C-alpha cells in the first residue's frame with residue numbers, strides 16, 4: 001500500500017502541474033499584452049511627442065492646402081478686377097483679393113509658427129530615439145523569452161499528461177477511480193492531504209489518534225472524515241546526531 005500511496009502523491013503532483021500549466025497557457029494573450037503594455041507605458045512620453053509631431057504636421061498640410069486655394073482666389077479676383085465693367089464689380093474684386101491676401105498672410109505666419117513646433121518635436125524625438133530603441137530591443141527580448149517559456153510550458157504539459165496516463169494505468173483500478181472521483185469533486189483538484197500534527201492539513205480537522213496511527217502505518221487508504229481527501233503521512237526527517245555537527 002505504501003507504494004500505491006506514493007504513486008497517488010505523484011499523480012496528484014502531476015495533476016496539479018497539469019492544472020497550473022493549462023491555466024498559464026490559457027493566459028497567453030493576457031501575458032503577452034501585459035509585456036506590450038509595459039513597453040507602451042514606458043514609451044508613453046515618446047508617443048506623446050510623436051502625436052504632437054503628427055498633429056502639427058497634418059495641421060501644416062491643411063494650412064498649405066488652404067493657402068493654395070486662397071492663392072487661386074487671389075488670381076481669380078485679380079482677373080475679375082481687370083475685367084470689371086463697373087464700380088460694383090471693381091469693388092467686389094478688390095474686396096475679395098484683399099480678404100484673400102489678408103488670410104494668406106495670417107496662414108503664412110501660422111505655418112511659420114507651426115514649423116517651430118514641428119522642428120522642436122523632431123529634435124525631441126531624435127533626442128529620445130535611442131532610449132526608445134533600447135526599450136524596443138528590451139521588448140523584443142521579453143517577447144522572445146516569453147515565447148520560449150510558452151514553448152517550455154507546452155512541453156512540460158505534454159510530459160505531465162503522459163505521466164498522468166502512466167501513473168493512472170499502473171494504479172489499481174479502484175484506487176484510480178477513487179482518486180479521480182475525489183479530485184473532480186474538490187475545486188482545486190487536490191484529492192490528497194497530508195496528515196500532520198494529528199490534523200488534516202487541507203481542512204484543518206483534528207484526526208482521531210486511531211486514524212492518525214492508521215495513516216502513519218499506511219497499510220490502507222484512509223479518508224479524512226471531514227473533507228473526504230485521501231490522507232498521507234510524511235515522516236519527519238530525523239535530526240542528525242549532535243556529534244556529527246560538533247565533530248567538524
Ligand SMILES: [Zn+2]
Pocket residue numbers: 193200201202203204205224225226227228229
Ligand atoms: Zn480533511
